[in-house]
Amino acid sequence: MGRLFAIEIIYRGIYQKTLAKNISRAIVLAAHKEGKPGISFGRYGDSPERNGIPAKSFAIVATDDLTLEEGMAKYEPKEVDVTIAVDDTLCKGVESWAWYGLQPVNRLLKPGGTLIVTSRETPEKLIAMSHRKDHPYQLAILKGTPSFSGLWVYKDDHTDVRILGAISRVLPELFSLKSVQAAIQDEWKDPVKSESAARAHERMTTVTVNPNQGNPEIPYAFELPKWHEMGEGIAIPCIPAGGAIADPETHVEGGWRPDRNPTFKKFATRTMRPVVNFDTCIKCTLCWLHCPDSCFDVTPENLYDANMEACCGCGVCEAVCPVKDCVTMVNETSFSDNSSQWEAWRKDKEGYKTWLNEKIEHRPERSHGFRFLGQYEEQVPEMLEIARKG
Ligand code: SF4
Ligand code: SF4
Numbered sequence: 552m553g554r555l556f557a558i559e560i561i562y563r564g565i566y567q568k569t570l571a572k573n574i575s576r577a578i579v580l581a582a583h584k585e586g587k588p589g590i591s592f593g594r595y596g597d598s599p600e601r602n603g604i605p606a607k608s609f610a611i612v613a614t615d616d617l618t619l620e621e622g623m624a625k626y627e628p629k630e631v632d633v634t635i636a637v638d639d640t641l642c643k644g645v646e647s648w649a650w651y652g653l654q655p656v657n658r659l660l661k662p663g664g665t666l667i668v669t670s671r672e673t674p675e676k677l678i679a680m681s682h683r684k685d686h687p688y689q690l691a692i693l694k695g696t697p698s699f700s701g702l703w704v705y706k707d708d709h710t711d712v713r714i715l716g717a718i719s720r721v722l723p724e725l726f727s728l729k730s731v732q733a734a735i736q737d738e739w740k741d742p743v744k745s746e747s748a749a750r751a752h753e754r755m756t757t758v759t760v761n762p763n764q765g766n767p768e769i770p771y772a773f774e775l776p777k778w779h780e781m782g783e784g785i786a787i788p789c790i791p792a793g794g795a796i797a798d799p800e801t802h803v804e805g806g807w808r809p810d811r812n813p814t815f816k817k818f819a820t821r822t823m824r825p826v827v828n829f830d831t832c833i834k835c836t837l838c839w840l841h842c843p844d845s846c847f848d849v850t851p852e853n854l855y856d857a858n859m860e861a862c863c864g865c866g867v868c869e870a871v872c873p874v875k876d877c878v879t880m881v882n883e884t885s886f887s888d889n890s891s892q893w894e895a896w897r898k899d900k901e902g903y904k905t906w907l908n909e910k911i912e913h914r915p916e917r918s919h920g921f922r923f924l925g926q927y928e929e930q931v932p933e934m935l936e937i938a939r940k941g
Contacts, residue, residue, distance in 0.1 A: 553614035555621075556582075556589075556725045557628040558718070559659060560608040560635045561645055563822070564600035566699045567637050571608040573711040574635065577734050578610035581715060584730035587612050588619045594627060596649030603820045603863065605645040612725060631659045633722055635714055638697040638822060639670035640883040642680040644770055646819035652772035653819060655682030662686040665721040665757060669693045669710060672884055674758045680884065683765040689757040693717050695937045696930070697822075708934035709747040712739075716748030720755040728752045747938045773814045798851050799894045805851025811861050817844065818889060821864030823880040825857045826910050829896045829903075831877045838868035838878060848893070856893035879911040 558578055562571040575591035582589045589612035597606035609628060613619035622628070636642060636656055644653040657666050663686075668677055670692050677690060698710040712735055719728045731752075732745045793809035825838075832854055839847040839855045846862045847855040857868065864883065872878040896903040 553618035554724070555614075555618050556587075556612040556722070557622070557631040557659075558610045558612075558633045558635065558722075558725075559628070559631045560610075560637065561641050561656060562606055562608065562637045563602075563641070563699070563820075564597065564604045564606045564648075565602045565702050568600060568606075568702065569700065569705040570637055570698055570711055571606070574637075574714050575608040575610040577711065577715055577731075577738060578718065578725075579612060580738060581719075581726040581730045581734040582610075582612040584733050585726055587614055587726075588616055589613065590619070590623060594647075596647055596651075601648050601820075603822065603865075604648045605641055605819055606647070607645075628659065630661045630664075632661060632664050632725070633718060634660050634664070634666045635718075636666065636668045637710065637714070638699075639668050639672055639677060639680075640697075640822045641819075642668060642677050643766075643883070644682065644819050646816065648815070650773075650775075650815055652814075653770035653816070655684070655770060657681055657684050657688060660684065660688045663688065665689040665691055666760075667691045667693055667714065667717050667721065669695055669697045669714075670884075671696060676884065678758075678760050678764050679766065679887070681760075681765050682770060683762060683767055684760070685762050687759055687761050689721065690760050691717060691721055691755055691757045693751060693755070695934055698934070699822075706931060706934075708931045709744055709938050710934070712744045712748040713751035713938055716751035717755045719748075720752045721757060747935075750938060771816070796848060796850060799897050803851060806849040806853065808848040808858070809845055811845075811858070816860050817863045818860055821862060821883050823864045823866065824859065824862060824883055824886060825864075825866075825868050825878045826881050826907055827855070827857060827892055828874075828877045828879075828907055829854050829893060830900070831874050833874055833877075835873060837871045837873065841867050841871045843867060848891075850893050854893060856891055859889035859891070876911060881910050885910055 560571045560574050579589035579591050591610045594607040600606055611622050642656050646653045674690055693713055698706055698708050700706040715731045719726055719731045731748050735745045791810040795804040796806045796808050797804050834853050844861055844863055846858050848858050850856055866880045869878045869880045
C-alpha cells in the first residue's frame, strides 16, 4: 500500500474562490511532476458559495493509483497532512452555510501535521484564536495581508505560489520546490511567481503548538435529526419573536432582542466587526434598518447594539451611519470574544471609550473585494514587496 497525502484549503467563499482553486490545482500539478497521481475538488456542501462564508477545497495525492482510488472512496478526508487557512480570521472557527456547527480550523490535522496561515499576526495571537487540539501540531505563518478578491476578478499578489513554496518546505515528501517551480512554469509561465515560491520555501518556519495551547472553548455543535426521527412532511419551525433586554446596571427591562437561528450563527463569516460609539450615536435607526441579518439589538434607551453572535461583518452599518466614526469596522483578529459592546459601555463608559479608541486607531487594512476602483492595483505592489522581503 502506498502513501496518501491530503491537504485542505480553507477559504472565504467567493472572495478567495480563485485563490483556493489555484492552490489545490497546482498542488496536484506539482505532485504529477514526481509521478504521483492526485485530484483536487471543492467540498460538495459549500456549493453554491456565499460571500465570505468559510468553504473548503481539497487536494488528494497518492504514490500510486490504487492508493488514490482508496483515498477517494471517502467523500471528504477524515484527516489531513496540511491545513491551509488563507485568511487568519478563520482560526476562530469554520462554520459552513451547509450547517456543520462551528468546526476548529485545525480539526482535521493529523498529529504533527501543519497549519499554514496567511497573516501579519504573531504565532501567539493565532494560537490563542485557534481551538485546542489533543495532540501537537505545527503552525507556519505565511507573512502577508490575507488576499481577497471577487467572483470575476483575481488579485494576483502571489499568495497562491507562496503557499505552494511553503508546502514544499513543510511536507517535502509530497513534492520538492523544483517540482513546484516546474508546475508554476507550466501554469503561469512567470519566473517572478516561481521566485516568490522559492522565497516562501526558504523563509518558512514553524512553531509547535502543544495540547495545552489555544482556545479551550468547546465549539458549538448540534445534532442533525436521524432518518427515523424525520416526520412525513416538512415543517420548518419559525424563529420566535424575541424579547426585551435587561439593563446590566439598573436591571430595568426594555428594548428588543430578536431571537435568532440557533443552528447557523454566521459569526465565522466575519473578517471585520463593527465597533459602535454609543456616546455619539444619534439613534437614527439606519444601521438597524439596513443590517441584512437583523443583527442589531435595540437597547432599553434605544441605542443599537450589533450582536456579535449574529453579525457576518458585511460593513453595511458602517457605510450607512451618518455620524463620523460612530460605527467603525475593525479587523476581527483584534477581538477575543463575542460579548455585547453595549453592556461593556453601560458598565464602564470611560473604560469603553478608551477600548474603542484603541480598537479603531489600530484598525488594520482589510477589505472585502473592491471599495474603490484601482484598489487591487494599489494593494498588489505592497504584497509583492512583502513576498520579496519575506
Ligand atoms: S457588519 Fe453591521 S450591517 Fe453587517 S451584519 Fe454586522 S451588524 Fe449587520
Ligand atoms: S446608524 Fe449610527 S447614528 Fe444611526 S442608530 Fe446606528 S449607530 Fe446610531
